[in-house]
Amino acid sequence: MAEREELISAFSAQARLLGAEVYRASSPGEARALVKEIIESTGVRRVALASSPLLASLDLIPVIEAAGAELVKGSLREQAETAEMGITAFELAVAETGTLVHDATELDTRLFSMLPLVHLALVPVRGLVANLEEALNYWLTRGEIPGYLAFVSGPSRTADIERVLTVGVHGPGRLLIVLLGEEEVCSHE
Amino acid sequence: MNELREKVKKALANRRVSWALTHFADNYVIAREKAYAGKDFATLRQKVAQIKEETIARLEELAEQFTREATRRGAVVYRAASAEEARAYIADLARAKGIETVVKSKSMATEELHLNRYLQQQGLEVVETDLGEWIIQLSGQRPSHLVMPAIHLSRQEVAEIFREKLGVEVEPDIGRMVKLARRELRKKFLGAWMGISGANLAVAETGTLVILTNEGNARLTTTLPPVHVVVVGLEKLVPRLVDIVPVLEVLPRSATAQILTSYVTLITGSVPAVDPEGNYLPQKELHIILLDNGRTRMAADPVFREALKCIRCAACLNVCPVYQQLGGTFGAVYTGGIGVILTAFFTGFEEAAQLQELCLGCQRCREYCSANIDLPGLIEELRRRVVAKKGVGPAARVALAGILPRxxxxxxxxxxxxxxxxxxxxxxxxxxxxxxxxxxxxxxxxxxxxxxxxxxxxxxxxxxxxxxxxxxxxxxxxxxxxxxxxxxxxxxxxxxxxxxxxxxxxxxxxxxxxxxxxxxxxxxxxxxxxxxxxxxxxxxxxxxxxxxxxxxxxxxxxxxxxxxxxxxxxxxxxxxxxxxxxxxxxRREEILPILAPIRERITYHDSCHLKYTLRADRAPRELLLAGGAELKEMAPPELCCGFGGSFTLKFPELSRAILKRKLQAIEGSGAETVALDCPGCLWQIGSVFSGKAKHTAEILAESLKYPLAL
Missing domain, CATH: 1.20.1050 (Glutathione S-transferase Yfyf (Class Pi); Chain A, domain 2)
Incomplete structure (x- = not known):
């Protein structure tokens, strides 16, 4: 457990260095409150929510509505285009590099993490790994590598004009990360 | 030769390029060092080199394995022997599908194909989406750097390009211009039916393509259009998925001094997509073009096969004193020293034969190469082959082959x-x-x-x-x-x-x-x-x-x-x-007792051969310090003086431009004397430095307590 705490603090420090904002929730209830707060503070009105077991278990639709925002509608493309915030889940967080990793083969996960200007990423703390090699090994030991595996480190950035760092060029300009802690008991994995 | 010198003079006249590149280069060395903190660069690059050596030795086998695996996962793999074949494949594909709009994410392989021009001639709209590449495309210029194509342009120039080419008034404010780019390019992404990208790596074991970007344009290029075409050089293959780790650790650190790029994308086979009309496709089309175009020939060459280890981090460009002055003029599609070698095999021996003259032989690039390539050695070999084929020119023949050996x-x-x-x-x-x-x-x-x-x-x-x-x-x-x-x-x-x-x-x-x-x-x-x-x-x-x-x-x-x-x-x-x-x-115990204190404020100039080949740059410093001198290191410490032997005769203007930077560093140190261990550097530096320039031997000789009579 101490080791996990070290990974969490290393990840958080590195992700922040890259310009991400990192939060922690130790229970689903805390997570829901945090998501509501984040939506309110960012002031977004239109939110796209990806489908994933983790996100489904948190039952975020009422949270989004309670925060005064609405879930975007229409085709996947329309949803992604109109959303100001995309919410997606990640499987892994790499401590050394401050990187999130997810299987983004499903189109909603991919589009909602790429197109909106604000990206809210939820990742369970049990998904913390030390380095990139451990992250790759995680996928290798699970059988076939997913069709679209995405590593995300901080917001979208460019320094193409005069080497001046500017965020939000094609992807999200803000990356907010919520680390989800589990209740102690479920340690059968 | 004169034609090249004219090009050099023209490039030197554009101070903006050298200002941007030298400014970047100085920061780069420091930032890169920081990015490698806690990592052993020597070990890492050795790992990268080993992986790539295996790739080169098993090139065909890995290409076949990659093809099998990617095909099994739903991709179409096409082996293009030449640039023409690759271009034709893409154009035919677009024609067959009735595609008119294409978005691209930055890819040197497609630059090598001159793909944009070709597709535009076929009537396609092709839009570069990497911000730097897009600016370059709008302005009709050529990328000046492998990683930062528009590094030579100022914000005012970019604003002017936007104004002229997009008809949009925008202040020369970088934040605003980036927003404008996002808005304009987003439209292109959403309307495109084909996305073309390169890849930084191709994994044979799994048929996976690995793409690194910071902007996220490659993610959109590979996600939004219903057809994705990847052009990837054969040398980008690696045997196993875990082999990508050392490359991921080295490439961003060496390229832009980042621990990792914002995005690393691993694409394995075909994935779902929604086309611009909203139709859901469970399996989009993924076409992977494995490009040869001279690479197999290079792999068969006992010397130049080494250049296939290059992972295109551009560190060699960033630290090259010539590149810092000339930018894209030192190179062709691929720039800098490595660009000269790749040009010789991928695009044209004649062009490379001329460009290799521009290497001044300082050896600095070898220190920074992510794949441990002996680039100076490769350029020397290229020069030998050029001379074997075309001779050295009449003046050099008389001086070097006629007089010098007698x-x-x-x-x-x-x-x-x-x-x-x-x-x-x-x-x-x-x-x-x-x-x-x-x-x-x-x-x-x-x-x-x-x-x-x-x-x-x-x-x-x-x-x-x-x-x-x-x-x-x-x-x-x-x-x-x-x-x-x-x-x-x-x-x-x-x-x-x-x-x-x-x-x-x-x-x-x-x-x-x-x-x-x-x-x-x-x-x-x-x-x-x-x-x-x-x-x-x-x-x-x-x-x-x-x-x-x-x-x-x-x-x-x-x-x-x-x-x-x-x-x-x-x-x-x-x-x-x-x-x-x-x-x-x-043998310092033989000299220190007979040395009177050196009462001088000295800065030490690193001569390239002493530092990078003999690795003897500590000894003179230790001697001067032990002798009592006040040693003031210059910043940046390791700049070439621009002498380069015959280089200074062939390109006097360029040599002078490099010297000027050296002079600024020396003067900035506040030292009254510059010490060095090379008469060539002394010849060069002594001709412009207003203080004293001396060989370490001279400083010691002057400080002897009991000089023996001359």
């Missing part, structure tokens, strides 16, 4: 020139030479000495009961331009108790000939010098010129290794060769 003729020539130069010597400096006016313009070069070092040796001090005998290999510059350095070497060594002998049969070390690509002539000079040095039994061979040291110590054994008569002698002698400062520092 020692007596060469020395008579130098003595005659020393007498004839009188009308152009003013106050001990050479001014306004009639043959090379650019060389003397605005600076004062040292003239040839009327009495060369070899004529002064009889009067040099000698210890009463010597500890032993050492040979001095002076080299041409010390012998004929700076005999005072030879005298200083002698005085220091004599004071330490060593008898210095200067064998008269020695001539030019041959490096200029080697550098010009004439290994045969070089071998002849090596034999002459070996014969002269072998005549006298001695404990060591001392040099005070790092370039001569490199020739004697490394190049003679190399060039003579197959020669039954000379190989052994070259090897034995090489072990005895040492540069002056290292020799003295190793």
């Amino acid at each position: 020692r007596r003729l060469f020395h008579t020539f130098l003595r005659t020139a020393a007498r004839l130069q009188a009308p152009w010597v003013k106050e001990g400096k050479l001014c306004r030479l009639p043959f090379f006016p650019e060389l003397t313009e605005g600076r004062a070069l040292p003239p040839l000495s009327l009495v060369p070092f070899r004529d002064r040796t009889a009067r040099l001090p000698r210890p009463q009961s010597p500890r032993g005998k050492v040979l001095f290999f002076s080299g041409c510059l010390i012998d004929y331009v700076f005999p005072r350095i030879g005298e200083a070497v002698d005085r220091v060594l004599a004071a330490m108790g060593w008898e210095l002998v200067h064998p008269k049969g020695q001539g030019c070390c041959g490096f200029p000939v080697w550098q010009a690509g004439l290994p045969g002539t070089f071998a002849r000079l090596a034999q002459q010098n070996l014969a002269a040095l072998a005549e006298i039994e001695a404990e060591a061979v001392i040099t005070a010129c790092p370039t001569c040291t490199v020739a004697l110590k490394y190049l003679y054994p190399e060039v003579l290794k197959g020669d039954a008569k000379w190989a052994e002698l070259a090897r034995v002698l090489a072990e005895k060769v040492t540069d002056f400062s290292s020799f003295v520092w190793e």
Whole structure:
């Protein structure tokens, strides 16, 4: 457990260095409150929510509505285009590099993490790994590598004009990360 | 040749390029060092090199495995032998599907194909989506850097390009211009039916493509359009998925001093998509073009196969003093030293034959290469092949192949020139030479000495009961331009108790000939010098010129290794060769007691051969410090002076531009004296520096408590 705490603090420090904002929730209830707060503070009105077991278990639709925002509608493309915030889940967080990793083969996960200007990423703390090699090994030991595996480190950035760092060029300009802690008991994995 | 020099002059006239590149380069070295904190670069790059070596050895096998795996996962893999085949495949695909709009994410392989121009000729709209590439595309220019294509443009110029090409008024504010780009390019992404990308790696084991970006444009390119075409060079293959880790660790650190790029995307086979009309496709089309275009030929070349290890981090460009001045002019599609080598195989030997002249041979790039490529060695080999094919040109043939190897003729020539130069010597400096006016313009070069070092040796001090005998290999510059350095070497060594002998049969070390690509002539000079040095039994061979040291110590054994008569002698002698400062520092107990405190504020100039080949840059510093000097390091510490031997004659303007930067660093240190260990650097730096420029031997000789009488 101490080791996990070290990974969490290393990840958080590195992700922040890259310009991400990192939060922690130790229970689903805390997570829901945090998501509501984040939506309110960012002031977004239109939110796209990806489908994933983790996100489904948190039952975020009422949270989004309670925060005064609405879930975007229409085709996947329309949803992604109109959303100001995309919410997606990640499987892994790499401590050394401050990187999130997810299987983004499903189109909603991919589009909602790429197109909106604000990206809210939820990742369970049990998904913390030390380095990139451990992250790759995680996928290798699970059988076939997913069709679209995405590593995300901080917001979208460019320094193409005069080497001046500017965020939000094609992807999200803000990356907010919520680390989800589990209740102690479920340690059968 | 003159055509190239004109291009160089034109590039130098654009100060903006060199300003941006030098500014970036200085920060880059520091930021990169920080990014590698806690990592062992030497080990990491060795890993990368090993992986790539396996790739090169198993190229065809890995290509087949990749094809099988990617196909199994739903991709279509096309093996393109040439640029034409690759272009035609893409154009045919677009035509067959009725596609008119294409978005691209930055890819050097497609630059190599000149794909945009070709597709546009076929009537397609092709939009680059990497911000830098897009700006370059809008302006109709050429990328000036592998990683940062628009590094040479200012924000005002970018605003002007947007105004002119998009008809949008935008302030030259970077944040606003980035927003504008996002808005404009988002429309293109959403309307495109084909996305074209490159890939940084292709994994044979899994059929996976790996793409690194910061902006996220590759993610959109590979996600939104219903057809994705990847153009990837064969050399980007790696055997196993875990092999990507060392590359992921090195590439961003070396390229942009980042721990990791914002996005790393692993695409394995076909994935779902929604087309611009909203139709959901469970399996989008993924076409992977494995591009050969000279790569198999390169892999079969015993020397140049090494260049296929390149992972395109562009570190070699960032640290190259020539590239910093010229930008994209030093190269073709691929720029810098590595660009010259790749150009020779991928796009055109003739173009590369000309461009290789621009390498000044400082060796710095080798220190930074992410894949441990001996790039200076490859450029030397290219130069030899160019010379073998086309010769060296009439002036160089007379000077290098005709005069230099004939020692007596060469020395008579130098003595005659020393007498004839009188009308152009003013106050001990050479001014306004009639043959090379650019060389003397605005600076004062040292003239040839009327009495060369070899004529002064009889009067040099000698210890009463010597500890032993050492040979001095002076080299041409010390012998004929700076005999005072030879005298200083002698005085220091004599004071330490060593008898210095200067064998008269020695001539030019041959490096200029080697550098010009004439290994045969070089071998002849090596034999002459070996014969002269072998005549006298001695404990060591001392040099005070790092370039001569490199020739004697490394190049003679190399060039003579197959020669039954000379190989052994070259090897034995090489072990005895040492540069002056290292020799003295190793025996510091013999000198420190007889040294009066050096009361000078000194900055030390690293000569390229001393630092990067001999790795002897500590010894002179230690000596000066132990002698009591106040040592002020210059920032940045490791800049080439721009001499480069014949380089300064071929490209005087470029040489001067590099020197100017060196001068700023020296002056910035606040030191009154610049110390160095190379007469070539002294020739160059001494001609413009208003303070004192001295060889380490001179500083020590001046500080001897009991100098033996001359």
